Amino acid sequence: MILIIVACMAVLMFLLSLWMASFVMTGKRQTPEEAMKWQSERYDTSFYENLVKSDYTVSGYEGYVLHVQLLKNPEKTDKYIILSHGYTDNHIGSLKYVSMYLDLGYNCIVYDLRGHGENARTFTTYGILEGRDITCLVEDTWERYPDMTILGLHGESLGAASTITSLKYRPDASFVVADCGFSDIENVLRNGYKSAHLPGFLFEVADVGARIRYHYSLKDMRPIDSLDDNEIPILFIHGEADNFILPENSEDMFERTKGIKEFHLISGAGHAYSVLTDPVTYKEYVAAFLEKLPLENDRP
Numbered sequence: 001m002i003l004i005i006v007a008c009m010a011v012l013m014f015l016l017s018l019w020m021a022s023f024v025m026t027g028k029r030q031t032p033e034e035a036m037k038w039q040s041e042r043y044d045t046s047f048y049e050n051l052v053k054s055d056y057t058v059s060g061y062e063g064y065v066l067h068v069q070l071l072k073n074p075e076k077t078d079k080y081i082i083l084s085h086g087y088t089d090n091h092i093g094s095l096k097y098v099s100m101y102l103d104l105g106y107n108c109i110v111y112d113l114r115g116h117g118e119n120a121r122t123f124t125t126y127g128i129l130e131g132r133d134i135t136c137l138v139e140d141t142w143e144r145y146p147d148m149t150i151l152g153l154h155g156e157s158l159g160a161a162s163t164i165t166s167l168k169y170r171p172d173a174s175f176v177v178a179d180c181g182f183s184d185i186e187n188v189l190r191n192g193y194k195s196a197h198l199p200g201f202l203f204e205v206a207d208v209g210a211r212i213r214y215h216y217s218l219k220d221m222r223p224i225d226s227l228d229d230n231e232i233p234i235l236f237i238h239g240e241a242d243n244f245i246l247p248e249n250s251e252d253m254f255e256r257t258k259g260i261k262e263f264h265l266i267s268g269a270g271h272a273y274s275v276l277t278d279p280v281t282y283k284e285y286v287a288a289f290l291e292k293l294p295l296e297n298d299r300p
Helices: 002-025 032-040 091-103 128-144 158-169 185-195 202-213 248-256 279-292
Strands: 052-059 065-072 079-084 107-111 150-156 175-179 234-239 261-266
Touching (some): 032 091, 052 128, 065 128, 079 091, 091 107, 107 128, 234 248
Parallel strands (some): 079 107, 079 150, 150 175, 175 234
Antiparallel strands (some): 052 065
16 A cells, blocks of 8 residues: 555656646747737837838757847848847737837847747747857848848846857857846746745756756756856846846846946836836936947947
8 A cells, every 4th residue: 555655646746747847848928919918008019010020030049940020220220139038928028128229229130939929839948948049040140131230139037048048159249138037047936936835845846847858957047157258248137126036146147247247226126127117217227338338340
């Protein structure tokens, strides 16, 4: 009888680990329509309809197809920026930053991260494969737009973590703006379990499931480890009231990276709400940071 009970418990733990890994790595994604509804309820998105757009696909890491959209600045410019959205969102989620970058003189490239939006369904690796995809997108952008002289990267949450992870591959980028990114996914999940009054060992359970089901360890999803040799200028921004991805994540990454860097908190802003909570201050931080950089004639 005892052996049967032990065997049943082992099976239940195995099934729980697989379910938890699936929950963490394949959460329900928003459709573009759902994302636009969410965005439009929180700020004026009417500018999007009037922009000249170009839709295309880019071959990401190991041939994974990324759906991409160029939002052309009404004023001619040779500056471009790639915007990476957060988990479960899609390219529409990046629109809240587009007006700012248009005003700053950039063409904006928005896209769906792997497993999101119009892309083929797959699991999320919290930066490991997504960072590789960004390097492919950077290479494609330089080839696709020969007029370009400056290319920036902007990421929110998962998009920020993926952008930071891409830096280990030394992408040809002029600067990075990382908004509410995580330094490692472990601390985010453990904080979530704690907030939900769940035992911390559930992270270990989910990690086992991730290794078995997807062949990736949650413990290896650490964007901060990509910063030791980084020399690309980074502006870290984080909502001061973010209780999902704690501000310490951005602070720790700020301390870890070399080169030109800044770190700013947006007072009263929750997770991924900084630009919505205080768009004026947000834009001032970005504009002032870019003003300090030697961006003109970034390429011969």
